[in-house]
Amino acid sequence: MTGKNSEFSLYFHLPFCKKKCDYCHFFVLPERELHKDQLLHGLRKEWQLIKAMCEDKRLVSVYFGGGTPSLFGSDRVAEILSWINPGPIEITLEINPDGVAEELMNAYAKAGINRASLGVQSFDDNLLQTLSRTHSSALARRAVDGIYNAGISNISIDLMFDIPGQTLKQWETSLITACSLPITHISLYNLTFEPRTVFFKKRKDLQPQTPDEATSQAMYKSAQAILPAHGLSQYEISAFSKPGCQSLHNSGYWKARPFLGLGPSAFSYWRGSRFRNIASLNKYCRMLEEGKRPIDFEETLEPAPSLRERFVINLRLLEGVDLNCYPGIDSISLRELESNGLITLQSGKAKLTDLGILHYDTIAAELI
Ligand code: SF4
Known part of the structure; x- marks a missing residue:
């Protein structure tokens, strides 16, 4: 898949978790070997159905998300990578701190994983209990070292704020602890109460x-x-990195790079349409057995709202947005946001100001 002009990414949803966290709203299944084999079979069929769509495009990143993809097994991940033959690109695996055995991490590195995204959330044991996480702070620190020692040196961690009972001091301690570890990237999340x-x-x-x-x-x-x-x-509003370690995969979401999501509940964005796979392993596999794409939702935005939405998402990147790429954006609204100190408009670019970063939701509501 080289020598092609337009870029795309692949996402694989591997939904198995040892236990569902109390705040989690993702499609998650209990860990069972039988179901992992069933999913691998389904993924193979899904890839066979869609691979022709990618033939004129260049693959730039692969992301295994979940769930806890590290529970899927390195042999199964290696098999998926053998179908798509990605070459030397960013290949990320989401990992939970309680699943970092040295041998397993070595096997993932050998399979081709070169970036890890570790769900740490906090380095405070009380807050980890509040979140019903299955790891301790000490285990999370050891996990980062274990991944690094396996040769996966591009390591991102997730940290969460707005947790019940969390103090500013606890948050700052987590940040400082994170910085003491051999990581290259941090994504911040604030806790939300999802139905x-x-x-x-x-x-x-x-x-x-x-x-x-x-x-x-x-x-x-x-x-x-x-x-x-x-x-x-x-x-980006919620992402921080060492030089050269920005997430290539996530940057695609912010820049509207097309991506195909495989696996139950996975989203895709392709040729201006968004679609989602069905959130049931059995139904997902059954539809594939019948030779059907396992999609249960699809929408195509009209050109104008689609342009506005892409502009607003692109604005999350602090490097700013090239206005030439968005000719239909309402310049009166932009100038009003500028006069309110929320964005700057200079050298053909719109950029969030420090105030705009804090009030991004207001800007988004104004422009969409
Ligand atoms: S480990 Fe992640 S995906 Fe699994 S239940 Fe917890 S938050 Fe959800």
């Missing part, structure tokens, strides 16, 4: 314990101060 989660059911008790708005903003700002001081520069 059909345990947290959502308990929201009357838990929501009052979450940090207030001023503390939440202070948490975000402290990340913006602490991480760059340790060599991790902010390049």
Whole structure:
């Protein structure tokens, strides 16, 4: 898959987890070997059905997300990579800290995984318990070292703020601990109470314990101060990296690079349409056995709303957006945002200001 002009990415949804976290709203299944084999079989069929769509495009990144993809097994991941023959590109595997055995990480590195995304969330044991995570802070630190020692040196970790009971001090300690480890990238998330989660059911008790708005903003700002001081520069609203280690795969989402998602519940964005696979392993496999694409939702936005949406998502990148690429964007709204100090408009580019980063949701609502 080389020598082609337009780029694309592949995403594989591997939904198995040892236990469902109380705040998680993803499509997740209990870990069973039989189901992993069933999924591998389905993925093979799905790839056979869609691979012709990619023939005129250049693959630039592969991402195994979930779930806990590291539970899928290195042989199965190696098999998937043998179908797509990706070459030397960014290949990310999401890993949970309690699944980092040295032998397994060596096998993933050998299979071709060259980037890890580790679901740490916090380095505070009490908060990890609140989140019902299955690892401790010490285990998370050992996991980073274990992945690094296996030769996967491009390591991203997820950290979460706005957790019930979380203090600014705890958050800053987690950030500083993260910076002491051999990582190259951090993605920040704020906890949200999503329907059909345990947290959502308990929201009357838990929501009052979450940090207030001023503390939440202070948490975000402290990340913006602490991480760059340790060599991790902010390049997107929630992403920080060492030089040259920005996530190529995630940058595709922000720049509207086409991607195909395989596996139950996986999303795709292709030729201006968004579609989603069915969120059931059995139905997903059955549809594939019948030779059908396992899609249960599809939408194509009209050109104007699609352009506005892509512009707003692209604006998340702090490098700014080339206005020449978005000729239909309402210049009056942009100038109003500029006069309110939320964006700058210079040298043909729109960029978020520091204030705009904090009020991105307002900007998005204004422009979409
Ligand atoms: S490990 Fe991740 S995907 Fe699995 S249940 Fe927890 S949050 Fe969800």
